[in-house]
Amino acid sequence: MACTLFFNYGVSSRYCKALFGSFAAFLLSAMPVAAAGAPPPLKAGVVSGAEECGSCHKEVLGKWKDSMHAQAVTDPVFQAAYMQAFLDSDGKAKQICLECHAPVASINGDANLKETVTREGITCHFCHSITATHPNGKKRFDVKVGTLLAGPRGGGSTSYHTSTKSELHRSADLCAACHEYEANGVKIMGTWSEWKNSPQAAKGTVCQQCHMPLENSVNQKGERISVFSHSLAGGHSIVQLRKGVVVNIRNVERFNDRTVVDLEIENSGAGHSLPTGIPTRKLVLYVQVTGADNRSQKKSVIYEKVIFDRKGKELTRDSDIMQGLGAVIAKDNRIAAGEKRKEQVVFYGATPSEISVTAWVDYVYQPALLQNTEMRVEMTRTERSFGR
Ligand code: HEC
Ligand code: HEC
Ligand code: HEC
Numbered sequence: 079m080a081c082t083l084f085f086n087y088g089v090s091s092r093y094c095k096a097l098f099g100s101f102a103a104f105l106l107s108a109m110p111v112a113a114a115g116a117p118p119p120l121k122a123g124v125v126s127g128a129e130e131c132g133s134c135h136k137e138v139l140g141k142w143k144d145s146m147h148a149q150a151v152t153d154p155v156f157q158a159a160y161m162q163a164f165l166d167s168d169g170k171a172k173q174i175c176l177e178c179h180a181p182v183a184s185i186n187g188d189a190n191l192k193e194t195v196t197r198e199g200i201t202c203h204f205c206h207s208i209t210a211t212h213p214n215g216k217k218r219f220d221v222k223v224g225t226l227l228a229g230p231r232g233g234g235s236t237s238y239h240t241s242t243k244s245e246l247h248r249s250a251d252l253c254a255a256c257h258e259y260e261a262n263g264v265k266i267m268g269t270w271s272e273w274k275n276s277p278q279a280a281k282g283t284v285c286q287q288c289h290m291p292l293e294n295s296v297n298q299k300g301e302r303i304s305v306f307s308h309s310l311a312g313g314h315s316i317v318q319l320r321k322g323v324v325v326n327i328r329n330v331e332r333f334n335d336r337t338v339v340d341l342e343i344e345n346s347g348a349g350h351s352l353p354t355g356i357p358t359r360k361l362v363l364y365v366q367v368t369g370a371d372n373r374s375q376k377k378s379v380i381y382e383k384v385i386f387d388r389k390g391k392e393l394t395r396d397s398d399i400m401q402g403l404g405a406v407i408a409k410d411n412r413i414a415a416g417e418k419r420k421e422q423v424v425f426y427g428a429t430p431s432e433i434s435v436t437a438w439v440d441y442v443y444q445p446a447l448l449q450n451t452e453m454r455v456e457m458t459r460t461e462r463s464f465g466r
């Protein structure tokens with residue numbers, strides 16, 4: 079509208095934008111937070127949608143929208159597994175899955191995910207209303223939905239909500255409610271307990287410090303502020319993944335009939351096992367020996383948690399695993415937080431005099447969608463040459 083106004087006075091569109099920009103900035107600087115279009119007041123027992131919070135907390139809303147928390151229901155990978163689990167269990171899986179992926183459903187009774195706020199997954203008003211958590215308990219969290227919101231600083235009472243300082247929101251116990259999952263005595267996800275045994279936990283570094291770091295932002299008044307990031311980068315973030323692991327070729331010994339490669343793979347940056355989370359995520363270390371003739375041999379080591387059902391069959395589908403159909407953990411060679419693991423890989427057969435050895439680590443996740451889809455991220459790579 080402002081530009082139409084300027085146009086009438088013959089102001090060029092570029093000039094208009096510049097003018098309008100500063101005009102808007104002037105307006106905003108004079109405005110109290112969200113004076114215009116402030117949402118209706120919060121009501122006890124009613125979970126408000128993220129967009130409402132975003133009318134004042136714009137920067138937080140933007141980051142949260144990118145997070146897997148915002149996509150915990152709409153994520154196609156979840157949807158495919160959820161549908162399968164639902165069909166296989168005659169609907170019984172619904173209650174299991176929604177408790178963590180759509181926790182609002184048990185507050186508004188919307189188990190069929192009809193309301194927008196339920197489909198928002200782990201949404202603002204829900205998370206900031208948690209008063210206590212009980213990992214693996216019958217009820218995972220106590221929630222008091224109202225106008226008093228729990229936050230890290232307890233700063234700021236507005237006409238819209240008051241706030242209280244919450245130690246829980248600065249603690250790993252908040253995350254534990256959903257990131258720790260045991261069924262029939264089988265630990266399906268143990269991110270929280272892995273963290274509790276980590277050197278990071280011993281130093282007091284909690285999940286939030288790595289997954290919700292303070293970032294520079296600008297508030298509605300145009301002031302520079304630091305805000306805890308809500309994007310919660312994890313296994314879907316290439317940047318985050320590359321913080322996790324380092325691989326080194328320590329030694330290569332050459333014999334007439336074989337080449338022996340000694341390596342070390344280190345969980346250098348994660349405050350829990352690598353990988354963590356749902357068991358179908360895998361880490362693969364590849365080692366390749368290439369001769370001057372460009373002929374090469376490749377071998378791999380897989381780091382994973384493998385779960386068997388009661389009949390001793392390996393469970394490979396997220397839908398089966400997350401429903402709790404597992405009976406025993408058959409293998410768990412994931413790399414613990416801070417651990418440096420030594421590996422030896424042997425290549426048989428004569429190799430040419432000059433060789434180069436390359437090692438790299440891929441993060442692999444193959445969820446069952448309609449077509450088999452694979453997610454693969456190279457996390458780190460190293461290469462060395464060796465003569466005889
Ligand atoms: C009318 C504007 C407005 C709306 C709407 C709003 N807030 Fe706030 N909120 C504020 C202001 C102002 C502060 C204090 C300054 C700050 O921390 O940015 C604040 C602070 C907070 C804090 C920090 C408390 C602390 O520990 O310092 C949290 C958490 C919070 N709001 C969550 C929410 C959630 C969740 C919603 C939606 C249900 C929401 N807010 C909606 C204005 C608003
Ligand atoms: C109400 C349950 C709940 C709570 C509380 C919760 N999460 Fe999550 N989180 C989830 C679910 C469910 C997903 C997966 C969503 C999907 O991919 O469908 C997830 C995803 C993530 C991811 C992304 C993983 C990836 O593969 O990209 C990270 C990182 C994460 N959460 C960290 C945290 C941290 C840190 C906290 C505590 C501050 C926390 N979560 C609290 C349920 C929760
Ligand atoms: C998984 C639970 C979770 C969800 C979902 C979530 N938050 Fe937060 N929020 C937190 C935690 C935990 C902190 C404190 C981080 C810390 O102390 O490191 C926080 C901090 C904040 C703060 C204080 C920021 C600061 O730097 O002082 C505001 C404001 C806030 N959240 C608003 C929101 C809004 C708005 C949404 C939705 C768009 C949202 N939160 C979604 C857990 C959550």
Ligand code: HEC
Binds near residue numbers: 353
């Ligand atoms: C010292 C930093 C650090 C701490 C502390 C930490 N994480 Fe992570 N986290 C990472 C890094 C780096 C990755 C990416 C590498 C990887 O996939 O493990 C990651 C990945 C993840 C993933 C994605 C799953 C996966 O394996 O790809 C989830 C979920 C997660 N973290 C949740 C948590 C929770 C919950 C806590 C607290 C109980 C926590 N993290 C504590 C650094 C940390």
Ligand code: HEC
Binds near residue numbers: 312401
């Ligand atoms: C205890 C809480 C909890 C329960 C119960 C739960 N989930 Fe999850 N789910 C999570 C968390 C936390 C993550 C993210 C961990 C990670 O990234 O590895 C996740 C991730 C997933 C993912 C991976 C999504 C992606 O895009 O990477 C799928 C698929 C999934 N869950 C399916 C299900 C199904 C189906 C059910 C019900 C049978 C279920 N979950 C029950 C907490 C839970």
